[in-house]
Amino acid sequence: MRAAASAQAAAGEPFVTEPVAYDAILLASFGGPEGQDDVIPFLRNVTRGRGIPDERLEEVAHHYRHFGGVSPINQQNRELKAALEARLAERGIDLPVVWGNRNWDPYLKDAFAEAHERGFAKLIAIGTSAYSSFSSCRQYREDYALTLDATGLDGALEIDKVRQFFDHPGFVQPFLEGVRDALAAFAELGHAPENTRVLFSTHSIPSTDAERSGPDGHAYERQHLAVAEHIMSSLIPDATNTSDDIAATAVPAWQLVYQSRSGPPTQPWLEPDVNDVIAALPGEGVTAVAVVPLGFVSDHMEVLWDLDTEAKETAEEAGLAYRRTPTPGTHPAYVDALIDLVLERRDGIPVAERPSVTDLGPWYDTCRPGCCENVRAGFKPALCGVAP
Incomplete structure (x- = not known):
């Protein structure tokens, strides 16, 4: 562990069950452009170190250009920050929120400078990504380490992070509600469960x-x-219910799919x-498809373009009824879940008392050795985990 961890987490145990007196919450996100002039500089940040020329970046900038050069992610984080602050006040929890982006x-x-100027020394970080991978966890942790060195605040700030929250019930609840609503809407339109498909979509990543x-x-x-299996299992009618409407509430088939691939064709994703x-669903007798953005916490560019634009157009061309279910956004259950994740660490909640809806969780507080390696770049210093 780096010295930047709290004393309670510095030993590197998988779970930290000693209370930690945090001073503030760090809300960490990806970031996005907020005007046409921002698009190329933003994409340079995202692809830094890869040597991609501006001409090539312009070829992939059309998603942002289509929306006036504005990604919705920054505004969504402003709204999430405000929702967290309001709910923290309602619950009587004195923890300020500082917000910073990677790109x-x-x-x-x-955010680090603001925290230091306000006298905060112990931060608990919430990264706006729920799952384990290089881009959704370790890259954030590497950026924490890089930023701490770059700002000269190593030794002045201690930073821990909440566990990956993919199976926290408050994160899952908005998706469950969305699937229920979509299937009910399809049923009203006459689409039988056997002719309906649920696709759980997440960002594709390199296979390595x-x-x-x-x-x-x-x-x-x-x-x-x-998580997808939990959601679909939650929709299965109670076996003790013998009413005639069980057939009408049967659960359609589902699968996990991927989107937003950005690597070269030669690289497996x-x-x-x-x-x-x-596009293949009509050949399987499907007439309606619900797409669930399971890998995303808010309606940012990959949702608005890849699902609300491209996937919707593909469904229309295939003659399918289409619904895209909501992301958590500022859903009250999600906001409370993020606060509860912070309280797990602040109060040292025993592992057995931490909620999770799958057998995989609750996930680790402290990322394990060698977790989420980037094969192309190798291991770099990272906070909130055990080296490398």
Whole structure:
């Protein structure tokens, strides 16, 4: 463990059950452009170190150009920050929230500087990604370490993080409600369960990253599949109910799909692609498809473009009824879940008392050795975990 961990976490145990007197919450996110002039500089930040010329970046900028150069993610984080602050006040919890992004204003360095200026020394970080992989966990931890060194605040700030929250009931609840609503709407339109498909969609990642996600490998896929299975199992009618409407509430088939691939064609990424699956559904007798953005916490660009634009168009071309279910956003259950995750660490809640809806959780407080390696770049210093 780096010295930047709290004393309670510095030993590197998987779970920290000693109370920690945190001064503030660090809300950490990806960031996004907020105007046409921001798009290329933002993409340079995202792809830094890869030597991609601006001409190539412009080819992939059309998603942002389509929306006026504005990613919705920053506004969504402003709303989440405000919702957290309001709910913390309602619950009588005195923990300020500072916000910083990895790739755009306000940067993590700005959040670290703000925390230091306000006299905060112990931060508990919430990364706006629920699953285990390099890009959704370790890269955040590497950026914490890099930013701490760059700001000269190593030794002045201690930073821990909440566990990956993929199976916390408050994160899962909005998705469960969305699937229920979508299937009810399809039923009203006359689409039978056997003619309906539920696709749980998440960001594709390189296959090598997926193989090394989590301490034992393949955690990224396993976590998504476990949550999706929980959601669909929750929709199964009570076996003790013998009423005639059980057939009408049968659960349709489902599968995990991937989206937003950005690597070269020669590099294997997780498949199948959501559009390829949708296009093939009519041949399987499907007439309606619900797409669940299970890998995303809010309606940012990958949701608005890849699902609300491209996947919707693919469904229309295939003659399918289409619904995209909501992301957690600022759903009250999700906001409370994030606060409860902070309180787990602040109060040293025993592992047996931490909620999870799958057999995989609750996940580790302290990331394990070798967790979520980036094969292309190798291990870099990272906070909130055991080296490397």
